[in-house]
Amino acid sequence: MYSYEDRMRAVQLYIKLGKRVKATIRQLGYPTKNALKHWCREYERGHVLAAGYVRTKQRYSDEQKRIAVEHYLSHGRCLAWTMRALGYPCRQKLSAWIDEYDPDAKRRVVGNIVTITPRSDQQKRTAAIDLCSRRESARSLAQEVGVSRQTLYNWKNQQLGREVPASMTRRRDLPPTASRDELERELEALRRDVQRLQLEHDLLTKANELIKKDLGIDLRLLANREKTLLVDALRPTYALPELLTRLEFARSSYFYHRSLLSLDDRYAELRQTIMTLFETNRNCYGYRRIHAALVRRGEQVSEKVVRRLMKQEQLVVATVKRRRYTSYQGELDAAPENLVNRDFHAAVPNEKWLTDITEFQLPAGKVYLSPMIDCFDGLVVSWSVSTRPDAELVNTMLDAAIETISDSSERPVVHSDRGAHYRWPGWLSRMHNAQLARSMSRKGCSPDNAACEGFFGRLKNEMYYYRDWINTTLEDFMQQLDSYIRWYNHHRIKISLGGLSPSEYRRNLGIVA
Structure with a gap:
């Protein structure tokens, strides 16, 4: 049950986002789709929500309760018959009234047998074995045990498994006048069959539980290490020779792999180092960047070892599900030629610049980012952040980028999409005064600016998605967005730059960033 403030907050955000159900629920984490629409309809009718939920609760008088209990006691103590005869109440209420008026009145009838005391697991197992090895009907055996026939079969399924047949008596193999010794030998053989099947069932169950194998796996195809884990898990229940025989596992191999498992973890210190690197770098380093960071620290370790250890420690980088590509079908006026033509490589800095605008939806509102990215090493040359996607957002970013040009001979190609921000007079005049070349993607074709879109994807995966805002x-x-971009420029290592950040890469080349 949600409070009035929670419901009002959900309705206001739902209306603010243009009645987008999924976006509202994704930001708030509640409620359901139908509940949100119901609250919105209620709010639109009177611009106010009810103070709380109104729940109708049917009440019965003491006389009605007494009549129901007396009818139950005098008509065979059947809950269903009493409910049909009186027309009230539900089964839970009637049971509660009976416990209140006469706690000893209720009893559970199964067939013609009244079950009073619960049975232990050993009693259930004995009854299940007797059912499998019986020479009489299951009904007679159920009457001897004191349960129904269905309960007896349920015990067999629980204790021995559904694959064990309910009757294993080999009546055709016995002569009409079989002796007691022959019957006992047959019973012992049947019990061995049951034990063998139970061992098979326990091995498959443990294989599914410990090493995540399917229940239909062939146990003989397991690796020796996996067989060792199974044997150790079932040794308290079964004898060691029995387990080794069933798994076709040599005794010497078992003790060899058992000694390997008991050794100390040789990668214990490396595991801790990897976890520290992963956490201090915003949980966004995969195994390649973790390996590069270890090499920088002087660690000599294989990349495969790093990947295996990260998988064991469940250090997984969060990623968003890719959406289906759709193209924009609008065009305002003539656009300049696409000079970049999807070639996002640059031999020197300030040769090709990429820019675009991305949006962040928060419960408090929307934030827009406009960066300028250098194709040489992915450095964010300049950026501006605002709550409005207006001309000032892109013009401020362009002014800051132009100020970073120290050599008057440098004339970068500024590539963008065909948005209106890059066709306004303010943008055009700044580009003309700085003698910068304009380049635009084809209409509705975001892959033409793929490098800038890739930066937005990394930024949102590592900083925005899967976080509570x-x-x-x-x-x-x-402020956090500004801090991330500075970390991206000066500290975040890139595999394409040899495990260095863009600023470190430029310092190594003698270029002043």
């Missing part, structure tokens, strides 16, 4: 203000978010 409910209590974050727009100013706090913009």
Whole structure:
């Protein structure tokens, strides 16, 4: 049950986002789709929500309760018959009334047998074995045990498994006048069959539990290490020779692999180092960047070992599900030629610049980012953040990027999409005064600016998605966004740069960033 404030917050955000159900639920984490629509309809009728939920609770008088209990006691103590005869109440209420008026009145009838005391697992197992090895009907055996026939079969399924047949008596193999010794030998053989099947069932169950194998796996095809884990798990229940025989596992091999498992973890220190690197780098380093960071620290370790250890420690980088590509079908006026033509490689800095605008949806509102990215090493040359996607957002970013050009001979090609921001007079005049070349993607073709879109994808995966922004203000978010981009430029290593960050890469080349 949600409070009034929670419901009002959900309705206001739902209306603010243009009545987009999935976006509202994704940001708040509640409620269901139908509940959100119901709250919105209620709010639109009177611009106010009910103070709380109104729940009708049917009440019965003491006389009605007494009549129901007396009818139950005098008509065979059947809950269903009493409910049909009186027309009230539900089964739970009637059971509660009976416990209140006469706690000893209720009894559970199964067939013609009244079950009073629960049975232990040993009693159930004995009864199940007797059922499999019986020479009489299952009904007679159920009457001897004191349960119904169905309960007896349920015990067999629980204790021995459904694959064990309910009757294993070899009546045709016995002569009409079989002796007691022959019957006992047959019973012992049947019990061995049951034990063998139970061992098979336990091995398959443990294989599914410990090493995540399917229940139909051939146990003989397991690796020796996996067989060792199974034997150790079932040794308290079964004898060692019995387990080794069933798995076709040599005794010497078992003890060899058991000694390997008991050794200390040789990668214990490396595991801790990898976990520290993963956490200090915003949980966004995969095994390749973790390996590069270890090499920088002087660690000599294989990349495969790093990948295996990260998998064992469940250090997984969060990624968002890719959406289906759709193209934009609008065009305002003539656009300049696509000079980049999907060639996002540059031999020197300030040769090709990429820019675009991305949006961040927060409970407190929307934030827009406009960066300028250098194709030489992916350095974010300049960026601006605002709550409005207006001309000032892109013009401020362009002015800051132009100020970073120290050599007057450098004339970068500025590539963008065909948005209106890059066709306004303010943008055009700044580009003309700085003598920068304009380049634009084809209409509705975001892959033409794939390098900039890739930066947005990495930024949102590592900083925005899978985080709770409910209590974050727009100013706090913009500060965190600015902090991330500075970390991206100066500390985040890239495999394509030899395990260096863009700033470190430029310093190594003698280029002043």
